[in-house]
Amino acid sequence: MAKKSVRDALRLDEVDLSTLDPAGRPVGPKNKKEAAEDMAATGAELDGLQEALYAENSRAVLLVLQGMDTSGKGGVVRHVLGLVNPQGVRIASFKKPTAAELRHHYLWRIRKVLPEKGRLGAFDRSHYEDVLVPKVERLITAAELRTRYKEINTFERELAESGITLVKCFLHISPEVQKERLLARLDDPKKNWKYNPADIDVRSKWSKYQDAYTQALKNCRDTPWYAIPADRKWYRNWAVSRLLLETLQEMDPKFPPPGYDLEAEKARLINNDPLR
Amino acid sequence: MAKKSVRDALRLDEVDLSTLDPAGRPVGPKNKKEAAEDMAATGAELDGLQEALYAENSRAVLLVLQGMDTSGKGGVVRHVLGLVNPQGVRIASFKKPTAAELRHHYLWRIRKVLPEKGRLGAFDRSHYEDVLVPKVERLITAAELRTRYKEINTFERELAESGITLVKCFLHISPEVQKERLLARLDDPKKNWKYNPADIDVRSKWSKYQDAYTQALKNCRDTPWYAIPADRKWYRNWAVSRLLLETLQEMDPKFPPPGYDLEAEKARLINNDPLR
Known part of the structure; x- marks a missing residue:
């Protein structure tokens, strides 16, 4: 089967969110039923690969989920x-950083919960919040923001070097579906x-957030981003499951x-079994 | 339906492991198929209750799994x-405590990973290891062991007071099935x-471990223990799922x-939607 890889189809090359259809289905199943069947098969394979990753105990995967409220990170x-x-x-x-977290560098709380070797980690929001909210709310200067973009690229390279493969997903929804x-x-x-x-205050800054995302995705893509059309829940789940599957297949634990x-x-055990 | 509760059926009152059949089915389904059907229904209800527990955000459940190697804690x-x-x-x-963990009280590493409010936690082995291995290997005195039993009862009462409901399961297998x-x-x-x-060295001390378990279960039952017949995987899984279900039903989050x-x-959102 010469199926186009889902990673190739969803990888963000040109970051222009206005051209990305949140209800699109650029690759894969066209309906819910097909997607469900495919996900069941993906689940079985993913489960086996994850067990091998766990047994191998030398590398990890980290799924990073970003997107506006209701885009489906929890889903x-x-x-x-x-x-x-x-x-x-x-x-x-x-969540919003606590007072204790704010007394540290913004990557401190992130590093604390990186997945150990053998694990499949997932971040529901991530270090990217620290280049989104502060930009929209003008809490940091443009120079500070540029520093953060650089730090994030460095940080993510460091993760790769330590054996953690990142799968960064931007869950892209439309304001209508959010409503x-x-x-x-x-x-x-x-x-x-x-x-x-x-949530409505954030919603009211929709275009500012889209811009902040655009800048973050553009400036922090030494490790690639995938854009997940997220207006359809079944498509979103299917797409992420396939990205994880392809990633683990390539890692081949x-x-x-x-x-x-x-x-x-x-x-x-058989001949000298102490309990025989 | 006046079904006998699984908690009542499996609660350990008299701790005499020799009278407990590891292949028994004292309550519930008699075959794998029935158990699978029941577990599917339990799963759906458990999922809903867990979501309510999470939303309620004030209490937690902690499943404690103990048992000999291969008894099915991971399963x-x-x-x-x-x-x-x-x-x-x-x-x-x-696992076996690390050098860093050994520089602390044995409950230190346990307290560090207690489930937060709203969570369903599970311990694969637990603080009970600290009254099993040291007893079998004679690493502590009888007086120290008694102190630990008391500390564990106190600790578990403390958990209850802080809103964590314990479900302590002893997965009981036979030496034949372990082999x-x-x-x-x-x-x-x-x-x-x-x-x-x-694992074989531990196996060779089977009766010493059964004795250590008996003492631990007897001396630390201010919070009840459940004995799970674990020679049949499907029965073991069914039983634990029902214990969790009944526990959450009673908590009624x-x-x-x-x-x-x-x-x-x-x-x-409708009339003053900033994005309308």
């Missing part, structure tokens, strides 16, 4: 990370807790050979 | 914790990494009411 965690053994998963979410999803949070008592009045004498151990 | 994590949203799960596993499972790890190249020659004016927010 990806639930539906994509939910495909594999929770033992090997490390999820961290980053629907915010309304759903207001309409469903089981979702009220997910809504925060401040191997179950390690036994660090002991197989036959001798079998003999101990 | 429970995979198959039971895998039923819910990984976002709300916190898994910690405790089969260790052999399977030696026979399957994808499982070799799970095998450690030291509630989605919190909105901390804002619902109608006002709807109006902001």
Whole structure:
């Protein structure tokens, strides 16, 4: 099968968000049913690869999820990370920095929760918040922002060198779909807790955020970004699951050979079993 | 339906491991198929309850898994914790203490990874290792051991007071089934990494470990223990999933009411939408 890789199809080369359709399906299934079937197969393969990654115990994967409110960062965690053994998963979410966190460099809280070797980590928001909010809210100067872009590129190169493969996803939704999803949070008592009045303040700065994202994606792409059309939840989940799958396929983790004498151990267990 | 609760059926009252059948099915389904159906239903309900627990954000659950090698602690994590949203799960596993950990009280490393409010935590091994290995290996005196039992009871009461509900499971397997499972790890190249020659040294002290477990379960049951027959994987997974379900049902977490004016927010979004 000469399928085009999902990574090639979704990798952001030219960063022009205005040309990216949040409801697009540039690659892969055209409907929910097909996507569900594909995800089931992906899940099984992902699970096996993740176990090998865990057993190999030398490298890690880190999924970075960024996107406007309701773009589905939590949904990806639930539906994509939910495909594999929770033992090997490390999820961290980053809210507004606490007072304690603010007394450190902004990468401090990020470094603290990097996935250990063998793990599949996921960041629900990340260090990119520190080049988005401060830019929109004018909390730092243009020079400071440029420094941060550089620091982030360096930091991400450092991660690669330490064996952590990044999969950076920008979940791209339209303001119309965000509105629907915010309304759903207001309409469903089981979702009220997910809504925060401040979400509308952020929403009101939509174009400023799109600009901040554009600059962040443009300036921090020594490690590539993937743009995920996120107006359709099923497409978004499918796309991220495939990006992870292709990443792990390429990494090709191997179950390690036994660090002991197989036959001798079998003999101990069968012939000299202390409990026989 | 006047089903007997699984908690009542599996709670350890008299701690006499010799009377507990590791292949028993004292309650619930008699075969794998029935168990799978029941677990699918349990999974859906558990997922909803866990989301409410997360939203409520005031209490937590901590599943403590103890048992001999191959008793299925990892299997429970995979198959039971895998039923819910990984976002709300916190898994910690405790290996042989490191040099750094040994420079602290044995509860230090445990306290560090307690689940935060709203989370469903799971410990793959736990503070109980510190009253098992040291007893079998005679690393501490009888008086020190008694002190630890007391400390553990106090610690667990403290957890309850801080809103963490413990579900302590002893996964009970037979030495025959352990042998089969260790052999399977030696026979399957994808499982070799799970095998450690030291497992046989521990196995050779089977009755000493059963005795150490008996003492630990007897002396530390201010918070109850559940004995899980673990020779059948499907029964083990079913039983733990039901214990968690019943625990969460009793806790009855509630989605919190909105901390804002619902109608006002709807109006902001519909009538005064800044992006309209």
